[in-house]
Amino acid sequence: MLPLILSATVASVAPAALFAEDIPLRAEVRSVTLYPSGGTVTREATFSAPQGEHELILLDLPRDTDLDSVRVAVEGAAMGTLTTRRDYVPPRDPAKGEAIEAAEAEVERLEEALRGARAEIEGVRLEQEAAEARVAFLAALGQGDGVAQMEPAALRELIGLVGDETLSAKQAAQAARLRAEAAERDLKDLTEDLQAAREALAALVPQEGPHAMLAVAIEADAATEGRITLSYNVHQAGWQPVYDMRLDRQSGQLEIARGAYVSQASGENWQAVDLTLSTVRPVEQTEPSEVHPWQRWITDKDAPQPVLKTLRGAAADDFARAEMAAEPAPAIVAEAEFDGLSVSYRYNRPLSLASGADRVRIDLGTLETTTETYARAVPLADSSAFLMADMTNDTGEMILPGMVMKYLDGKFVGRGYSELVPAGAEADIAFGPIDGLRLTRRIEDRQEGDRGVIRKSNDMNEAVRIEVENLTGEDWPVRLRDRVPYSEQEQLEITWEAAPRVSESDLDGQRGVLEWHFDLAAGETKVVKLDQWLKWPEDKVLR
Known part of the structure; x- marks a missing residue:
């Protein structure tokens, strides 16, 4: 069995060699069900186990995994106890994808090239400084005190020597300067390439950081091949509906093109998972409210008013609830399933979603209904009336709260927010002002x-x-x-x-x-x- 405390010596070895009877596994994320807030993740892994008692050790769960919500099923062996651990987790071999390894190698190559280029520029600058020092020395040599006493022949020889050497030194300095400037231009290009390589590496969202551990005790009567499936809830994930509502004024036809933005910050990237979107809202109220006794009393007119105590706990929650009242190409559409209480949309393509980075939009299909259009005038606050579409949701599906892009007769007129419209309910949808219907209100x-x-x-x-x-x-x-x-x-x-x-x-x-x-x-x-x-x-x- 897995000991509760690992010694420093044991914790430093690879997970595969920790315990003779332990079987380390890597459980991949296979499917995800997202709710408007939160989600459920399902992972799977296969294992081979000899006869006897063993523990399946999974070290690849994000550290912030809701361990209380973990549910496990084992095929091929009898399942015993389940142990979870968030701290003192043994180290694991980091798994990097080929793309990340290639991007890291490119960054290292460019960093090394940048260091070499800078060293080369420094060497060329030293050559330039040496040549300029020669020029300065020769200039000083021609101005020495003994030059005036030299014989004409010796003076001519000195002048020729100084001139030749000065020209040579200036040419060397100029060549070194031109080489340094060219190298610096190349250095700029190399720096830009390195920055682009670093951005490309960052865009791959490598999974780093601490992890949680799950140990599942199993017992096999004989050598076996099995499968472990575990599911758990994630809080930093969800989906938000988004709509394009297109109204044809003449016919009153309303087309509701539905989409969903999905995102997650679970601490790990989801690669090619089966995705289902559910309208279930598990983070909201799941039980009916209570009705509490209501005491009333009377006092003398001049008696001081009692101080109302702040409601707390369940009573406060109940009180708050009581107060709340060209032809486009075909898209890949999530398939809807209705169970009488909620709707689930199953996306029929594997989806990848990077943690804390990606925000992906998927298509949920289009609903159509007919409306009655009219002008709503509120002169108490507005100077123009607004075009309204009065609809009854006869689509058979609920319309969840979400951002709406509004189009009238093919033209974009603005954006708004849709409230929850259950199937069969009525709703009024605004499609912008009617500037020609002018309103005045005066006393x-x-x-x-x-x-x-x-x-x-x-x-x-x-x-x-x-x-x-x-x-x-x-x-x-x-x-x-x-x-x-x-x-x-x-x-x-x-x-x-x-x-x-x-x-x-x-x-x-x-x-x-x-x-x-x-x-x-x-x-x-x-x-x-x-x-x-x-x-x-x-x-x-x-x-």
């Missing part, structure tokens, strides 16, 4: 003969005028939204009236939110008037 000016805002100490009247002007040259169905205040106190009386009458009030359960539905012909202007009255006791203040 009437009393000088124009209207009531405007009249405020006294205990009442307030307000008259609002809303206009929707159609300058688009076509008719539009419009849904206009605005609001009036509401009260939950009997002493604060709020009344209002609208002309024309509202089509819906308390829209989507939002108290005081109003909506008018009408058709607006080209060139026409729709006027909506909204009056409201508030009244309260004189000893109270309106907030």
Whole structure:
């Protein structure tokens, strides 16, 4: 059995020679299931074991592996205990791919060439300095004190010697300088090549760093060939939906091209794995909330207000949840499988994904549905109406939250974010402003003969005028939204009236939110008037 503490002597030897009855294995990642947050990794390895009791030793798990989630199955032998270890893990032989080894060799070659080139330049510069020193010496020699007393013949001989030697020294210095400059230009190219080689090596994302260990006890009645399969959860991984939504206004046809960005930072590279994307969200709430007793009490009017305690633990979680409300080439598409509760997309090509580096987009296919288009006007906040597509998700699949690129009649109009739309649910999708539908909202000016805002100490009247002007040259169905205040106190009386009458009030359960539905012909202007009255006791203040 594997001892709990390894001596320094034992830990320094290769894993294959650690224990006579241990069988070291390298388990490759075969398949991965990714969730919107997190994933499940499955590894496999084959082994050969003689008769008797042994331990299968796996040293290639990333150190941050969630060891509590590891599940193991063994074929070909009886499985016993399972031991995991994150610290004091025996060293393993680093496994480098051929591409990494070749890239490292190229970096070493260029580094050696760079050192040689720098040494050569230094030698040439020394030659240049020596030649320049000769020139300086000859110049000083021609200016010595004894030159003036020399015989003419000797002087001519000295002048000739100094001239010849000076020319030779200057030529040597110039040649050395030109050689040094050429070598420095080559040095620049070599430096750039070395930088490119280092970047190429870094792009291969070598797997380095500490690892965790897994030891599986097995017992074989006879010599056997077996297989071990283990799975575990990873947290630094996941996928994010992304959509291209293309709306054809004339037909109301909406095309939803779905994709997914996958990434992982598990601490190891995944090479040619079978990938499945699941809509299951295991990191979110998996159990129904509890309903806790609710105590109410009354006190004297002048009694101090109790300090509300902060909710903690499960109660706080429950409270927070209650508050939350040219023809393109064919793409390789992940195949969808629906089990009644979730959807899984199996990508039918092996996928490689480097840890902490790659972000890969895969195609999840296209959904189609029909919509009803209309203009939504919110003059309380906007100066133009917006084109909306009202859809019912009759595709049979849920639309997960994700980034959306929006196209109207083939033209890109912007981006947004899609909320969760279960199968069968309704959703409104915006496709940009309609600049020709202009909105104005103003409180009437009393000088124009209207009531405007009249405020006294205990009442307030307000008259609002809303206009929707159609300058688009076509008719539009419009849904206009605005609001009036509401009260939950009997002493604060709020009344209002609208002309024309509202089509819906308390829209989507939002108290005081109003909506008018009408058709607006080209060139026409729709006027909506909204009056409201508030009244309260004189000893109270309106907030």
